[in-house]
Amino acid sequence: MSTEATEKKPIDFARGLEGVHVATTAISWIDGQNGVLLYRGIPIEEIAKHSNFEETSYLILYGKLPTKQQLEEFDAALKKNREIPDDLLDVIRKFPKDTHSMHVIRTAISFLGGFDPDAEDNTPEANYEKSIKIIAKFPTVVAAASIIRRGLEVIPPDSSLSMAANFLYMMSGEKPTAEEEKIMDTIMILHIEHGMNASTFSSIVTISTLADIYSAITSAIGTLKGPLHGGANERALRMIKEIGTRDNVRQYVENALANKQKIMGFGHRVYKAYDPRAKILRGYAESLSKSRGDMSGIEIAEEIEKIMIEKVGGKGIFPNVDFYSGLVYSHLNIPMEDFTPIFAMARSVGWCAHVMEYLEQNRIFRPRAVYVGSKDAHYVPIDERK
Ligand SMILES: CC(C)(COP(=O)(O)OP(=O)(O)OC[C@H]1O[C@@H](n2cnc3c(N)ncnc32)[C@H](O)[C@@H]1OP(=O)(O)O)[C@@H](O)C(=O)NCCC(=O)NCCS
Structure with missing residues (x-):
């Protein structure tokens, strides 16, 4: 393979990695010419019609639709992990009120890593546990960031409600109608996963160094923020x-x-x-x-x-x-500043799934850039610089 040091001809490179495959995946598939999206082989339209956020999250994380018992256990684990520490609420309160919520939630997920005694454990078992915690706490973080920005009192999660209904409840203090819950649930499903997009790539670049899943998700949130992606x-x-x-x-x-x-x-x-x-x-x-x-x-x-x-x-x-x-x-009366955080909270499922999948085939990412700078410069003492 040619390098920039020996290459005489211009080196081809893929701007924006267009067309480059960086890993194998069995999580989702897109046929861009025909407008097809499959989650674990199932058309998104079928999932949006028949499933819900909890079941689809299980499908994405574990690779198959859950049995009734598996779904009940998964749902119970999510409900058990919805609370966030008071110290985190204090951190969120410290942000200036005009800080964009993506800064707040990026910091919050990073902060949660510091509270998790298993943060450094990269075994599949530990990473599944941590994924559940991240996915469960994310809506609580997004709602708290929104409520605090609006100068209102934080509304704790209600474990009698689904993920979608509970999110809307924490955003307003009112339980949603069945129609509102269904729409929120479907939006969350539609944002769960989408192949090797920029933020997902960011998450696997971070985990490829054998960092930890909180660092990977924090990287992904930062990447999602931009207007060319989730913004x-x-x-x-x-x-x-x-x-x-x-x-x-x-x-x-x-x-x-x-x-x-x-x-x-x-x-x-x-x-x-x-x-x-x-x-x-x-x-x-x-x-x-x-x-x-x-x-x-x-x-x-x-x-x-x-x-x-x-x-x-x-x-x-x-x-x-x-x-x-x-x-x-x-x-649904959701403020504009919370749109991208909602994308992030749903996409946390896809990010976690990709992080765990990539660890099974891990190799550190270390691409090259085509060097176009000088090769004959010399150090000039500061007093002699023009
Ligand atoms: C999503 C996106 C970043 C993809 O970028 P990309 O694959 O690098 O595509 P490019 O930016 O090179 O665009 C290719 C061509 O389509 C045009 N184009 C792409 N998206 C466009 C848009 N939203 N509005 C107008 N023109 C657009 C570009 O101007 C370019 O035209 P040209 O070939 O005449 O120069 C890009 O379409 C975009 O910026 N969209 C708006 C932001 C957005 O909605 N992001 C969310 C993605 S889910």
């Missing part, structure tokens, strides 16, 4: 609000495209067809807009979609998971 959901809704009316859409989109600006919530490295998750979320955004009697956001969103497909659909650019999710959250 797009919040920005997509901000854009819809900024556009204001359906009549403004064409000019906004045409201006953005003419200025090479990205429309948030569109495009994907792997999908060159309609993201199947976006299809499901669009349905929920429509039904919730109708039942809430507020069609303004969905009308703008659907007009953006129409014009984007007309203009750039030919390049394979369609709505992704982040385009309609924000509208759905807003109808």
Whole structure:
């Protein structure tokens, strides 16, 4: 293999690792040309219709659907681990109120690692236990960060509720309706896992050094934060609000495209067809807009979609998971700052599964960069520098 030291010809490299396979996985599969997503071989549409967050998490972590007893035990373990330490709540309270929640939850998950006596144990048994703790505590962290930012009293988890219902309860103090619970549950399912995306890659890069699962998840949260990844959901809704009316859409989109600006919530490295998750979320955004009697956001969103497909659909650019999710959250009265943290709390399942799967085939990641710098520089004493 050539190196930059001996290579005379330009060295090819994959910008953004496009098309590079970095590991084997049996967790999920995407057919980007046909808009197909499978969790452990099962189409996402079937899972969204028939399963729930707890069962799908089990499927992703353990590789198969649970028996009734396995599901009961898994659910009980999640419920038992929902509480977070008071010291963590104190840390969250110390953040300035205008700190973005992704900073808060990244710090919180890292902090939890310091409280776990098994943090350094990388055996599969210990990592499954820690995964359950991380997945169980994540919604409590996200809700606490949101509530504290809003200057309200923290609402402790209610172990009589499902993960989705409990999350909505901790966000507002009110138990959700069956419809709200189902929608939240489905959104969480849709965000659980998505192959070797940037944040998942980040998590396995960290674990490849034999660090620990808390460090891996902390890395992943930092990576998810950016607007090109999980941060797009919040920005997509901000854009819809900024556009204001359906009549403004064409000019906004045409201006953005003419200025090479990205429309948030569109495009994907792997999908060159309609993201199947976006299809499901669009349905929920429509039904919730109708039942809430507020069609303004969905009308703008659907007009953006129409014009984007007309203009750039030919390049394979369609709505992704982040385009309609924000509208759905807003109808569930969830503040915009919490959209990306919610993505993270659900995706913690996929991250944990990939971390454990990668450890079974571990080799440290150590790629190269093509050196384009100087090779004939010399040290100049500070007084002689211009
Ligand atoms: C997801 C994303 C980062 C993928 O990036 P990528 O695979 O590196 O693709 P590129 O940024 O190179 O885009 C390829 C082409 O499509 C265009 N494009 C991609 N996404 C676009 C978008 N959202 N709006 C407008 N044009 C877009 C690019 O301008 C580029 O056009 P060109 O070939 O004429 O220069 C990118 O589509 C994007 O930035 N989307 C918006 C952010 C977003 O929604 N992220 C969430 C992903 S789930």
